[in-house]
Structure formats: C-alpha cells, structure tokens
Amino acid sequence: MAVDVTERETGAGTAARAGAAPRRWWRRSTPWIFAGPAAALLVFFFAYPLVAGFYQSFTADRDGATTWVGIAQYRRMMSDPVFWAALRNTGLILIVQVPVMIGLALLLAFGLNQSWLRFRSTFRIAYFLPAVTMLVAYSVVFRVLLKTDGGLVNQMLTAVGLSEIDWLNSPGWARLALIGSITWRWTGYNAVILLAGLQTIGREQYEAAAIDGAGAVTTYLRVILPQLRPVILFCSVTSTIGTLQLFDENYVLTGGGPGNATMTPVLYLYKVGFEQLDFGYAAALAWVIVVVIGLISYAQFRFFGRDSSR
Missing domain, CATH: 1.10.3720.10 (MetI-like)
Structure with missing residues (x-):
C-alpha cells in the first residue's frame, strides 16, 4: 500500500514538473518576444546597412558588375x-x-x-x-x-x-x-x-x-x-x-x-x-x-x- 502511494506521488510530481517546464520556458521567452520586433528592425535597418556599407567601401562598379578593389577608394x-x-x-x-x-x-x-x-x-x-x-x-x-x-x-x-x-x-x-x-x-x-x-x-x-x-x-x-x-x-x-x-x-x-x-x-x-x-x-x-x-x-x-x- 505504501508503494502505491509513493508511486502515485512520484507520478504526480513528474506531471507537475512536466507542466511547469513549459511555463518557465514561456516566462524566460517573454522579454525576447517583446524585444524581438525592435531587434529585427535594428538588424535590418541599422546593423545590416552598416556592415553592407563598410563592405561596399572596398568595392567599385565596373562594367555593370561589383568588383573588390581593396583600399583603392x-x-x-x-x-x-x-x-x-x-x-x-x-x-x-x-x-x-x-x-x-x-x-x-x-x-x-x-x-x-x-x-x-x-x-x-x-x-x-x-x-x-x-x-x-x-x-x-x-x-x-x-x-x-x-x-x-x-x-x-x-x-x-x-x-x-x-x-x-x-x-x-x-x-x-x-x-x-x-x-x-x-x-x-x-x-x-x-x-x-x-x-x-x-x-x-x-x-x-x-x-x-x-x-x-x-x-x-x-x-x-x-x-x-x-x-x-x-x-x-x-x-x-x-x-x-x-x-x-x-x-x-x-x-x-x-x-x-x-x-x-x-x-x-x-x-x-x-x-x-x-x-x-x-x-x-x-x-x-x-x-x-x-x-x-x-x-x-x-x-x-x-x-x-x-x-x-x-
């Protein structure tokens, strides 16, 4: 009888932990969900143009094609x-x-x-x-x-x-x-x-x-x-x-x-x-x-x- 009670308690605890894990994951992810749109805008409209512009400063357009020219510019x-x-x-x-x-x-x-x-x-x-x-x-x-x-x-x-x-x-x-x-x-x-x-x-x-x-x-x-x-x-x-x-x-x-x-x-x-x-x-x-x-x-x-x- 004691074994049955222990098994029931153990099973209940396992189920509770399984249900709590998604809630804790959701809690940890909430800030990222709210910050995600702003981060995406920052990447697409600031970080990417910054990196692309830096790369472009080492290139030149020749005969309709972009060519790497190093520090020539x-x-x-x-x-x-x-x-x-x-x-x-x-x-x-x-x-x-x-x-x-x-x-x-x-x-x-x-x-x-x-x-x-x-x-x-x-x-x-x-x-x-x-x-x-x-x-x-x-x-x-x-x-x-x-x-x-x-x-x-x-x-x-x-x-x-x-x-x-x-x-x-x-x-x-x-x-x-x-x-x-x-x-x-x-x-x-x-x-x-x-x-x-x-x-x-x-x-x-x-x-x-x-x-x-x-x-x-x-x-x-x-x-x-x-x-x-x-x-x-x-x-x-x-x-x-x-x-x-x-x-x-x-x-x-x-x-x-x-x-x-x-x-x-x-x-x-x-x-x-x-x-x-x-x-x-x-x-x-x-x-x-x-x-x-x-x-x-x-x-x-x-x-x-x-x-x-x-």
Whole structure:
C-alpha cells in the first residue's frame, strides 16, 4: 500500500514538473518576444546597412558588375582635391561658428535666467522656435533674404547708403552667409539647454559669492561657468557633430559653391553617391566622416571634459 502511494506521488510530481517546464520556458521567452520586433528592425535597418556599407567601401562598379578593389577608394580619397576642400571648409565653419554660437547662447541663457526679466517664458519660446523650423524651409527663407538682386538684406544695405553684397556667389560672403544661417537656427536651442543647467545652480551660491565681495562678472566666471562645464561640453560636442554633418543649409543656399567654397563632406558624399552613382566611393567617404566625427568628439571629451578640480 505504501508503494502505491509513493508511486502515485512520484507520478504526480513528474506531471507537475512536466507542466511547469513549459511555463518557465514561456516566462524566460517573454522579454525576447517583446524585444524581438525592435531587434529585427535594428538588424535590418541599422546593423545590416552598416556592415553592407563598410563592405561596399572596398568595392567599385565596373562594367555593370561589383568588383573588390581593396583600399583603392580610400587611396583615391587621399588625392581628391574636392574632398580636401570640403574638409577645409568644414574646419573653417567649425572653428568660427561653434565658439560664436556657444558664446551667444551663454549670453542668452544668462539673460533669460534673470529674475527681474518679465515674460521670460515668451522669450524662451521665441528663441527656441528657429530650432523647430524645418531645415529646408529656413534655408529657402535665407536664400530669398540674401538674393543679390532684390533681397531684403541688400535692400536694407542700400537704404543706409551701402553697396549691395553678392552673398551667395562670392566665396567669402557665401561662407559667412552659411555660418550666419546656422548660428541663427541653433543658438536658441543651445541657450535653452544652458538655461536648464543654470537653473540647477542654487541661489545660495550667488549669495555666497556676493558676501565674499565678488561682482557679477567674477561670479559668473569663477562660480557659475565651472559648474556649467558639462553642459557647455555637451552643447559643444553636439554642435560639432552637427557641423560635420552639415548638408541641408549649404545644399539649398549655395549647392556647395561657388567653386566648392561651401562644399562639405556630407554634401560631397551626396553628390558622389546620388548624382555620379559612385556608391563605392560614397561609402568610403561615409566611413571616413564617421571616423573624423568620432576622433574630434573623443578629443573634446578628452581635453575639455576633465574635472577642473583635479
């Protein structure tokens, strides 16, 4: 009798374990079921194009067939004058535009953070609005404003007795127009981010600096700016990446001209890939742009992201 009871208990336990195993398997698989669609999209729309583009940078289309050419596309890039002109143009824009924009954004953030300023919310919205304007739309507006014949800017210049400027057909003025348009669009965006950083600094620090006899300028330079360092670094890195990826503004404003004066690597990549249909060389250009962005971003974090207290 005892044997029968033991056998029944053993059989019941085996059946329970057999029924519990599928439930435990289902429990373990649930996260993958929910993450599966996102993972599939990541693989098909990010990982696969990334690997395929890297492979394509070592190939070339010859007589309608894709041929492996090794590093020939990268060697070609080293002797490509348009590519080097695009890098020089981007470097010039980067050196001039990013510091000017961050400086203006800091001034705006300091102004918008003043307690005595009325309608602060209205001003914040007004300064942030350019950042939500469509890239092509605002570039077209700037193209109309900067027209040599009949443009509003030249009309204003002639109204005060100055001569007209050929903004978009002169290399120097075209670069200046491009820098001005980018600065107009992104200064308010960075100002709002810096303002958020300013508002995390307690009023007691301003009061302590005032008790120590520090003026407004000294307080901002010695107390406020060091604490804004991570926010300033973030704005600088994102602005640098945006400048290195510059495409819409110069494509609409100048088309990369005159004489490649406003050509940038991404615009050159577009022209090579979608106008000349040289996809192997375009893929090589894309990977070089990725490496350049990574190196510059690393350098910014390495040299400007150190803790000043160390």
